[in-house]
Amino acid sequence: MGRDSENPDVILLxxxxxxIRVPVDPDFIEDRTPVPMDKNYKVxxxxxxxxxxKLYLAGFALLIVTVAMSHVxxxxxxxxxxxxxxxxxxxxxxxxxxDCSRPNSHGQALNAKRVKEIAKAFYxxxxxxxxxxx
Numbered sequence: 001m002g003r004d005s006e007n008p009d010v011i012l013l014x015x016x017x018x019x020i021r022v023p024v025d026p027d028f029i030e031d032r033t034p035v036p037m038d039k040n041y042k043v044x045x046x047x048x049x050x051x052x053x054k055l056y057l058a059g060f061a062l063l064i065v066t067v068a069m070s071h072v073x074x075x076x077x078x079x080x081x082x083x084x085x086x087x088x089x090x091x092x093x094x095x096x097x098x099d100c101s102r103p104n105s106h107g108q109a110l111n112a113k114r115v116k117e118i119a120k121a122f123y124x125x126x127x128x129x130x131x132x133x134x
Contacts, residue, residue, distance in 0.1 A: 023115050023118035023119045023122060024077055024110065024115065025108070025112055025114050025115050025118070028077060028079075028108055028110070029104075029106040029108055030077045030078050030079045030104075031079050031080060031104035031105050031106060032069075032078050032079075032080070033080065033105065034066050034080045035080050035081070035082045035104070036082075037082070037083070037084070038082055038083075038084040038085075040084055040085045040086070041083065041084050041085060044085060047085075047093070048083075048084075048085045048096060051085070051093060051094075051095075051096045052083075052096050055096060061096075079104055079110055080104070081098050081099055081100045081102065081104075081110060082098070082099050082102055083096065083097070083098055084096070084097050084098075084099065085097065
């Protein structure tokens with residue numbers, strides 16, 4: 001199955017994906033070793049996995065098996081950020097998170113102040129938004 005060059009949604013998606021720059025600190029040292037799961041995940045992994053799957057089905061998450069990531073070219077900076085779960089007011093099931101602000105084994109985080117400045121230079125001020133009902 002290839003790109004449907006007649007579908008305007010597919011064309012827009014490819015234009016966006018080919019044009020989005022994901023800023024990374026130029027001095028960032030990647031960590032290609034998957035991080036251990038946090039304590040909340042170890043306790044409630046089945047429920048958390050179902051929550052991730054619901055996000056995937058709704059189109060809000062991309063799930064990639066760890067073994068597939070071993071094929072990512074070394075020219076691409078790859079970093080594992082810990083997946084977990086946190087309580088959320090008004091949501092008995094809590095919420096799944098990826099903590100890109102937590103430092104990796106080299107003491108560096110993807111979501112650092114310098115990266116925010118790089119993103120602002122690329123895209124201007126970015127306003128936060130909230131996903132309701134997930």
